[in-house]
Amino acid sequence: xxxTTIPKSxxxxxxxxxxxxxxxxTAITGVGFQPDMTWIKNRSQTDNHNxxxxxxxxxYRIYPDDSSAQDQATNSLASFDSDGFTLNxxxxxxxxxxxxxGWNWKANGSGSANGDGDINSTVSANTTSGFxxxxxxxxxxxxxxxxGLGAVPKMIIVKSITGTQWWFTYHIGMGNTKHITLNTTNxxxxxxxxxxxxTTPTSSVFSIGTDTGVNQSGIYYVAYCFADIQGFxxxxxxVGNGEPGNDAPFIYTGFKPAFxxxxxxxxxxxxxxxxxxxxxxxGSSAFIKADASQxxxxxxxNPDFLSNGFKLQTNDNVYNKNTQTYIYMAFAEAPLxxxxxxxxxxx
Numbered sequence: 001x002x003x004t005t006i007p008k009s010x011x012x013x014x015x016x017x018x019x020x021x022x023x024x025x026t027a028i029t030g031v032g033f034q035p036d037m038t039w040i041k042n043r044s045q046t047d048n049h050n051x052x053x054x055x056x057x058x059x060y061r062i063y064p065d066d067s068s069a070q071d072q073a074t075n076s077l078a079s080f081d082s083d084g085f086t087l088n089x090x091x092x093x094x095x096x097x098x099x100x101x102g103w104n105w106k107a108n109g110s111g112s113a114n115g116d117g118d119i120n121s122t123v124s125a126n127t128t129s130g131f132x133x134x135x136x137x138x139x140x141x142x143x144x145x146x147x148g149l150g151a152v153p154k155m156i157i158v159k160s161i162t163g164t165q166w167w168f169t170y171h172i173g174m175g176n177t178k179h180i181t182l183n184t185t186n187x188x189x190x191x192x193x194x195x196x197x198x199t200t201p202t203s204s205v206f207s208i209g210t211d212t213g214v215n216q217s218g219i220y221y222v223a224y225c226f227a228d229i230q231g232f233x234x235x236x237x238x239v240g241n242g243e244p245g246n247d248a249p250f251i252y253t254g255f256k257p258a259f260x261x262x263x264x265x266x267x268x269x270x271x272x273x274x275x276x277x278x279x280x281x282x283g284s285s286a287f288i289k290a291d292a293s294q295x296x297x298x299x300x301x302n303p304d305f306l307s308n309g310f311k312l313q314t315n316d317n318v319y320n321k322n323t324q325t326y327i328y329m330a331f332a333e334a335p336l337x338x339x340x341x342x343x344x345x346x347x
Contacts, residue, residue, distance in 0.1 A: 242322025
């Protein structure tokens, strides 16, 4: 068996929980690294998701559940720090007494120039963990963009940061002719070349078509690119069987998950986020929709996280509608077998 190249997954992805205090210069520590992308959701309130990254700069937020252009919010995330980040007093990130979650990824700082594609890009890439942040300017013509991973990305999420556009998403489980949108419940689109130019990403570039959601002339875009890393991250798909409990599908990832983002690609239903820090896995429920601003809900059994994948527990349409296809992106808490040859334990 090949062992993971990342024996400590939390050095590259980690979930952090905190209770807000509405105070400027609040340090959130214990992430374990300096994040380059932080996705924050107020669990207690109906507030937009807030996403920040090191290329666009702290204080510049975009909303994964909304089509708005980025804005600068000085009362939000003030800085990325060596073991976490600093928040100011804004309610969506630091509301007094409110329960908040932040999902954190490590890339490679504020980025550098990349000339691998037809369009020059600025790229912050971590080739160890298979994650990169890419900023580019659209041309309106079919083109390629460098992503810096040195491996083929299996999921790419693109957002116009200066225009009002949806979050257009490529996923290996749908192929290069379709797209799905992170901020809506829509199923995947029909086949069209205007998003990914009917071209699968390579180890150096991804392709974009002419749609304004990914490539309008003179408009700035950010792309978040994820490759599969054995024992750490995996993009995949499964087919629901409509059965609850023990008869629901098990999805093998090769690691104990810490985070799973999933969505039916063939049925109009919400995106689900499950992580290993909030109540909401292995016998409990704490449901966050990536496409909606609503507070965390407690009315749906989330997947069980096991030592080698995740096990569905419900026949709800969010996770397991009969015959429907679902796509997911998962990150590890621990590999099935680590570099020290010690098996990960089941929960």
